[in-house]
Amino acid sequence: MIDTDSRTAWRLFQLNWLPIAAMGSLLALGLPITQLSLEPVAYGLTLATAAFLLAIVYCHRMAKGELAYPKLVFSLGTIGQVILTCAIVGPLSYVAGKLNWPLQDQALLAIDRALGLDPEPIARYVNDHPWLANALARGYGLIKWPLLGIPLVLALTARYVRLQLFMLAMSLALAVAIAISAVVPAIGTYYGLQLPAAHFPEINTAVYAGQLRDILALRDGSLHELRPFFLSGIVSFPSFHAASAVLYVWALWPVRGIGGIAAALNLLMIAATPVIGAHYIIDIAGGIAVAASAIWAAKLHLAWLDGKMPVSAAPASPAWQSGLAE
Numbered sequence: 389m390i391d392t393d394s395r396t397a398w399r400l401f402q403l404n405w406l407p408i409a410a411m412g413s414l415l416a417l418g419l420p421i422t423q424l425s426l427e428p429v430a431y432g433l434t435l436a437t438a439a440f441l442l443a444i445v446y447c448h449r450m451a452k453g454e455l456a457y458p459k460l461v462f463s464l465g466t467i468g469q470v471i472l473t474c475a476i477v478g479p480l481s482y483v484a485g486k487l488n489w490p491l492q493d494q495a496l497l498a499i500d501r502a503l504g505l506d507p508e509p510i511a512r513y514v515n516d517h518p519w520l521a522n523a524l525a526r527g528y529g530l531i532k533w534p535l536l537g538i539p540l541v542l543a544l545t546a547r548y549v550r551l552q553l554f555m556l557a558m559s560l561a562l563a564v565a566i567a568i569s570a571v572v573p574a575i576g577t578y579y580g581l582q583l584p585a586a587h588f589p590e591i592n593t594a595v596y597a598g599q600l601r602d603i604l605a606l607r608d609g610s611l612h613e614l615r616p617f618f619l620s621g622i623v624s625f626p627s628f629h630a631a632s633a634v635l636y637v638w639a640l641w642p643v644r645g646i647g648g649i650a651a652a653l654n655l656l657m658i659a660a661t662p663v664i665g666a667h668y669i670i671d672i673a674g675g676i677a678v679a680a681s682a683i684w685a686a687k688l689h690l691a692w693l694d695g696k697m698p699v700s701a702a703p704a705s706p707a708w709q710s711g712l713a714e
Contacts, residue, residue, distance in 0.1 A: 393549050394458045399693060400552035401462070404469055407559035411476045411566075418483035426479060427615040434475045434616055441468035463543035466555055470535050477562045478619040484570035485606045485622050492572050493580035496625060496668040505669040507577035507662060514663045515588040521663070525592040527656035528664035531629055534636045534650075545643055553686045554639040561631045561682035565623055565675070574624035575603050576666030595621065596666040626674030627667045633658045634679035 419425065445465040448457065500507060514521050542551035576596050578585055585593035598620035605611035606622075621628070633654035640650040661667045 393546070396690070396694065397458070397462060397548035397552045400549065400556060400690065401465055401469075403689070403693075404552060404555050404559060407556070407563055408469060408473055408476065411473070411480055411559070411563055415476050415480045415483060418480065418486075422483050422486040423612065424479070424482060424486065425613050427613055430616045431475065434471060438468045438471040438475065441465070441471070458548055459543045459546070462548045462551055463539050466539035466543070466551055467536060469555055470539065470558075473559055473562065474535070475616060477566060478616060479614045481566050481569065481621075481623050482602070482606060482611075482614055482619065484566050485573060485603060487570050487573075488607055489571055489573050491574055492625070493574045493576070496572075496574055496670055497577070497580040499670045500668050503669060507668065508581050508583070511577070511588050511591065511663055515590045518590045521590045521592070523656070524660035524664050527653070528595065528629065528660035530653055530657045531632050534632075534640075538636065538639050541640065541643055541646060547642065549690070550639065550642070553683070553690060554635060556689070557638075557679070557682040557686040558632075558635055560685055561635065561678050562628065564678050564682065565626050565628050565631060568626055568674070568678075569623040572625045573603070574668070574671075575600055576624060577662065577668055578666050580668070591663055593664075593666070595664055599624075599666070621665070624667060625671045626678050627661055627665065627671040628675060629661045629665055629667070630658055630672040630675030631679035631682075632675075634676055635683070638679075638683055 441464045445461050445468065448461060497507070514524060538554060539551060542548070542554070574580070576599060578587075578593070578596055579600060585591075585597055599622050602611060602620045603622050637647075637651050637654050641647040658672060661672055662669060
């Protein structure tokens with residue numbers, strides 16, 4: 389017998405194909421329109437890895453007729469969806485950037501300064517404290533591993549529904565972030581300040597250098613082939629590093645012994661975003677808002693799927709008490 393959580397999680401797992409398919413369709417349509425192409429070998433290997441993991445899940449489902457091993461199904465299945473989603477959204481962000489809407493760096497910089505959060509003194513302070521610059525550089529790179537770790541942790545702790553809500557919220561947040569970035573494109577704080585990266589020698593500006601190179605190449609038409617393993621994060625507003633931090637903390641918060649650690653590490657990642665990622669402070673606020681909205685939308689859909697009242701008014705039940713509504 390499989391429990392209600394597994395059944396609901398499987399329905400959510402199937403639902404998660406909708407935003408993935410929508411983004412994949414936009415990518416397929418956008419590539420020829422923007423005259424961009426994908427490097428076939430690396431992209432093919434990525435898709436093959438995702439297909440292999442998903443084939444295991446669906447073959448198991450067809451052979452057993454039920455979810456006899458939900459930990460295996462949801463961990464491998466969600467990792468497969470994560471790989472496929474990342475393979476789509478990276479190039480899709482470049483397709484969005486190719487629309488060449490006017491850069492909004494000066495507008496974003498003006499908002500930061502109006503809030504009293506000028507990025508130049510922030511960067512100067514970090515540059516004057518090399519230990520802090522090093523810690524932030526490490527923190528900024530924390531965005532990658534939770535994408536594989538969260539499916540394993542939540543599946544092994546039998547939080548199947550929360551795992552699928554995380555996947556749905558992440559897909560929605562990515563789609564919204566890319567859509568907004570298409571009409572509010574920006575390069576980053578150092579570009580907005582008209583300062584060369586060498587102005588802050590103690591800060592690792594490799595990420596900024598990559599996004600500067602690729603955004604300018606997109607806009608002048610010199611970039612044609614997208615290599616999946618070498619794409620830069622070219623979405624400035626809203627910051628997906630900030631959105632990811634919120635999603636990761638929310639996903640892992642109920643897991644004893646891990647939730648607190650995740651919160652601390654993701655706060656470090658958010659702190660690193662303005663300096664290492666050259667994001668404006670308003671980018672971070674936007675990313676947090678996008679993530680919170682995506683989590684709300686995912687939980688609202690779960691309430692609808694279960695025939696419940698809206699999440700804010702739903703009565704307590706075993707499913708909600710298991711940590712789905714935190």
